[in-house]
Amino acid sequence: xxxxxxxxxxxxxxxxxxxxxxxxxxxxxxxxxxxxxxxxxxxxxxxxxxxxxxxxxxxxxxxxxxxxxxxxxxxxxxxxxxxxxxxxxxxxxxxxxxxxxxxxxxxxxxxxxxxxxxxxxxxxxxxxxxxxxxxxxxxxxxxxxxxxxxxxxxxxxxxxxxxxxxxxxxxxxxxxxxxxxxxxxxxxxxxxxxxxxxxxxxxxxxxxxxxxxxxxxxxxxxxxxxxxxxxxxxxxxxxxxxxxxxxxxxxxxxxxxxxxxxxxxxxxxxxxxxxxxxxxxxxxxxxxxxxxxxxxxxxxxx
Amino acid sequence: xxxxxxxxxxxxxxxxxxxxxxxxxxxxxxxxxxxxxxxxxxxxxxxxxxxxxxxxxxxxxxxxxxxxxxxxxxxxxxxxxxxxxxxxxxxxxxxxxxxxxxxxxxxxxxxxxxxxxxxxxxxxxxxxxxxxxxxxxxxxxxxxxxxxxxxxxxxxxxxxxxxxxxxxxxxxxxxxxxxxxxxxxxxxxxxxxxxxxxxxxxxxxxxxxxxxxxxxxxxxxxxxxxxxxxxxxxxxxxxxxxxxxxxxxxxxxxxxxxxxxxxxxxxxxxxxxxx
Numbered sequence: 001x002x003x004x005x006x007x008x009x010x011x012x013x014x015x016x017x018x019x020x021x022x023x024x025x026x027x028x029x030x031x032x033x034x035x036x037x038x039x040x041x042x043x044x045x046x047x048x049x050x051x052x053x054x055x056x057x058x059x060x061x062x063x064x065x066x067x068x069x070x071x072x073x074x075x076x077x078x079x080x081x082x083x084x085x086x087x088x089x090x091x092x093x094x095x096x097x098x099x100x101x102x103x104x105x106x107x108x109x110x111x112x113x114x115x116x117x118x119x120x121x122x123x124x125x126x127x128x129x130x131x132x133x134x135x136x137x138x139x140x141x142x143x144x145x146x147x148x149x150x151x152x153x154x155x156x157x158x159x160x161x162x163x164x165x166x167x168x169x170x171x172x173x174x175x176x177x178x179x180x181x182x183x184x185x186x187x188x189x190x191x192x193x194x195x196x197x198x199x200x201x202x203x204x205x206x207x208x209x210x211x212x213x214x215x216x217x218x219x220x221x222x223x224x225x226x227x228x229x230x231x232x233x234x235x236x237x238x239x240x241x242x243x244x245x246x247x248x249x250x251x252x253x254x255x256x257x258x259x260x261x262x263x264x265x266x267x268x269x270x271x272x273x274x275x276x277x278x279x280x281x282x283x284x285x286x287x288x289x290x291x292x293x294x295x296x297x298x299x300x301x302x
Numbered sequence: 303x304x305x306x307x308x309x310x311x312x313x314x315x316x317x318x319x320x321x322x323x324x325x326x327x328x329x330x331x332x333x334x335x336x337x338x339x340x341x342x343x344x345x346x347x348x349x350x351x352x353x354x355x356x357x358x359x360x361x362x363x364x365x366x367x368x369x370x371x372x373x374x375x376x377x378x379x380x381x382x383x384x385x386x387x388x389x390x391x392x393x394x395x396x397x398x399x400x401x402x403x404x405x406x407x408x409x410x411x412x413x414x415x416x417x418x419x420x421x422x423x424x425x426x427x428x429x430x431x432x433x434x435x436x437x438x439x440x441x442x443x444x445x446x447x448x449x450x451x452x453x454x455x456x457x458x459x460x461x462x463x464x465x466x467x468x469x470x471x472x473x474x475x476x477x478x479x480x481x482x483x484x485x486x487x488x489x490x491x492x493x494x495x496x497x498x499x500x501x502x503x504x505x506x507x508x509x510x511x512x513x514x515x516x517x518x519x520x521x522x523x524x525x526x527x528x529x530x531x532x533x534x535x536x537x538x539x540x541x542x543x544x545x546x547x548x549x550x551x552x553x554x555x556x557x558x559x560x561x562x563x564x565x566x567x568x569x570x571x572x573x574x575x576x577x
């Protein structure tokens with residue numbers, strides 16, 4: 001099994017599409033850094049002092065109840081906490097410099113692109129083999145099909161997880177550099193580093209899961225395009241219709257659980273906890289992989 | 303060497319797919335090296351090398367890289383990849399992308415892949431398919447050399463003359479059924495000889511004498527082809543001797559594998575085919 005696994009890792013790493021997507025991701029990170037640096041303007045000491053003064057003034061007014069009525073507050077929220085959360089010096093900066101505290105949001109934004117790229121990579125990993133006929137050649141070498149599937153899933157998901165972590169760390173370092181030189185690194189909330197690390201790991205896990213979903217669908221359909229068509233058709237049409245017609249089912253939708261998982265919110269808009277969303281995603285991936293295994297094992301290869 | 307013959311759609315490739323576990327038979331049992339394929343092919347597959355139809359490789363990888371990926375699947379060393387590429391005459395183009403290979407080179411790469419694991423049994427589906435005459439001769443020589451090394455070579459083909467020259471045993475398949483199997487000479491001898499070849503000094507006189515006796519004879523390569531079964535040889539010698547014509551040679555017309563193949567796989571009854 002280890003020889004087969006090693007071979008599958010090499011097969012996956014040797015794919016042209018992987019090289020193209022990783023190159024595109026590196027170029028994207030570089031471009032994002034350049035654009036962010038060009039658009040961000042560091043604040044002078046005077047700007048900072050002015051913003052802090054304005055924030056302090058407004059905070060006093062807010063605490064005195066001059067800015068919000070109790071009806072404006074979320075249920076159960078106390079006025080003091082609400083004011084301190086929402087009135088911050090950075091809201092009063094004249095020009096918005098790149099703020100390092102927003103890094104978790106950028107990572108979460110990028111993770112949807114990673115998800116799509118990983119889905120394509122996973123689907124094309126086996127779809128291309130079916131298309132080229134090399135799956136048949138491989139099966140004449142290793143006829144135990146479940147071993148082949150497990151090796152392919154591991155090679156694909158582990159590689160994508162590691163690559164995604166690497167790319168997101170590179171993105172974080174790039175943005176940290178830009179924030180340090182052209183923006184601001186002040187105002188980092190407590191637990192900021194944990195939030196960044198969590199976002200990186202969850203985004204990489206979501207990418208890894210996407211590759212497993214794509215691979216499973218391509219194994220069932222024996223075709224990359226079919227897998228992509230089914231996935232995007234489902235996400236765009238089926239889930240859209242369910243949201244419109246059966247809002248109560250929303251908490252079971254792939255897209256909503258994925259959003260909760262990537263955003264890392266304790267209670268998301270789908271009414272799911274982070275752990276609950278992770279379990280639902282794992283359950284769906286598991287079901288699809290079992291279906292792919294059953295199909296691969298049962299159907300003839302011709 | 304075992305030749306597996308049959309017309310298109312006879313079931314040759316399907317049988318080979320069953321042998322390799324790619325297709326599950328509706329009924330019956332397939333055994334390879336004594337092992338039931340449906341239960342334990344994984345145990346014996348390392349002793350089998352194969353090509354099914356046109357060997358498929360990654361077109362944007364080099365030949366060497368394609369073989370290397372396969373070799374890694376079983377932990378086979380890199381040196382073996384170069385050895386088999388050398389063996390099939392691809393060493394000089396091993397680093398080129400497979401998409402630049404000719405059809406014959408791809409077939410040879412397929413044979414190299416089949417040889418990677420140093421198998422006891424080679425199962426080759428139409429290995430000479432699409433090759434030019436020189437390529438066919440190359441593949442024939444390669445397959446013969448595998449046989450000389452003591453490997454069992456199971457080769458399906460529709461190029462009957464090639465199989466006749468290479469194989470020790472053959473099976474002829476049609477419409478999913480095995481019509482005959484055995485040593486090549488046994489299968490050939492089972493074919494019904496349609497006539498005799500008679501050689502004598504006066505061919506024209508001989509032909510006339512036989513015609514007068516109601517026996518049809520036509521000139522063929524400095525001899526006469528007499529349309530009587532070999533069992534009637536005494537009739538021919540008597541008719542000619544009565545006219546003072548003496549034979550220098552009389553032998554049954556040779557039956558080749560193609561003749562037997564066509565007789566067996568024809569839809570017509572055998573009596574009509576031989577008549």
